[in-house]
Amino acid sequence: MSRPAVGLEAIVAHAIGLRRDLHRHPELMYREERTAAVVRAELDALGIAWRACAGTGTVARLGPESGRHIALRADLDALPLSESTGLPWSSAHPGVMHACGHDGHTATLIGAAAWLKAHESALPGPVTLLFQPAEEGGHGARKMIDGGALDGIDEIYGYHNWPPIPFGFAAAPAGPVMAANGEWRATIVGRGGHAAQPHLCIDPVVAGANFVQLVQQVVSRQIAAHLAAVVTVTCFHAGTADNIIPDSAELVGTVRAATTELRDDLARRTEIALHAACAPSGARGTFAYAPCYPATVNDARCAAKAAAALARVIGPERLAHDGLPLMGAEDFAYY
Structure with missing residues (x-):
């Protein structure tokens, strides 16, 4: 060395x-x-x-x-x-x-x-x-x-x-700075059959599509606009052929929020949306939720000290707190 x-x-x-x-x-x-x-x-x-x-x-x-x-x-x-x-x-x-x-x-x-x-x-x-x-x-x-x-x-x-922050800038805000996150998995079970006879089936693909649409309303219509929150569907798996309606569909996604409590509430509302999407056709939905990291919340006194130190080095005009809290999650939250 x-x-x-x-x-x-x-x-x-x-x-x-x-x-x-x-x-x-x-x-x-x-x-x-x-x-x-x-x-x-x-x-x-x-x-x-x-x-x-x-x-x-x-x-x-x-x-x-x-x-x-x-x-x-x-x-x-x-x-x-x-x-x-x-x-x-x-x-x-x-x-x-x-x-x-x-x-x-x-x-x-x-x-x-x-x-x-x-x-x-x-x-x-x-x-x-x-x-x-x-x-x-x-x-x-x-x-x-x-x-x-x-x-x-x-x-x-x-x-x-955080690349979106301009080069030479930094942020050290008090309070929530990164999100609490959790993962969810939704399974929709219907009744498969031939694509030419959808009336004899319970189509989990249609129920899944309804769920994707409904879940978009969780944040936009059920959460106050000033609260940072995200519900995202990241995977939709169903079917094996172009002429077969499958028996089931599986969707996967994430919930994220500026507080741990709101994150868990988003998961609860996402499950409600799943059952609402399944109800018209008689499909059955099961929902599994796995919370991951809690919200990263900066201690106000420590954040003020960090911001003051940054201001001395890069100048107070280069402290940029726009766009916070981030919806990325960090296990620094445990500290």
Whole structure:
């Protein structure tokens, strides 16, 4: 391992190279073995003590023993997507890509670690660095907490890159910042038969189409306009041939909202829409709902401190809170 960079310009250059290396070698949740090894080698080079947590996660600490204890968090895992950018550092692993930017989160936290280590004697309190696995649906934050990652921590901060925010701008709002999300699966059972005799069948495709239309009214006609909420149908599977009405159809989707309570209410209303869509034909609908992450809600005092720090660096005119809360979800909510 090369000697760690200490000047800010050198730290940034090293972080860029590190990010490109991580981007080229993405790993799915709970399989971040190489990524964990890279993080731990970087910490060793900086002389920062660390311990493993939640398998491929890492908890590191520096600074004095006393004082207000701050934690900084990055996530490690990639997504099961194929990359087609053609960039020199594009993914070397077919079907796996850092499409959510966790490579950048990890590299910038290593950069922050280098800067903090270079100024360790000036730190007013201890700093813990959390390199967390399995943010992409694996509840890695919860496993880190179960592993003691938050023990003794007074405040924790993280960030999520968001390309729609203009370059050089940032947001640190108080209150809800990212959505609570959940997944649902609707199964419609009818009675199949020949497509030439639909009157002898109970068509689950028609019931499913009615459901897709009805569920669009959940947000537009049942939720107050000032509340951030989304219901989306993402899959519709039915049938095997052009002349056969199938026995069943399956639809899959997501509910998302700025509060965990509203997310669950959206799921309840989506189930009602399913049964309403099935009723005219006599089809039977079953609904399975799996809540995922709760809403990410920024503590007002911590958000104000983060916004003030950002304003000092990039200027208050570059704090952009439009379009928030995001309807993407984050397991930082557990912290």
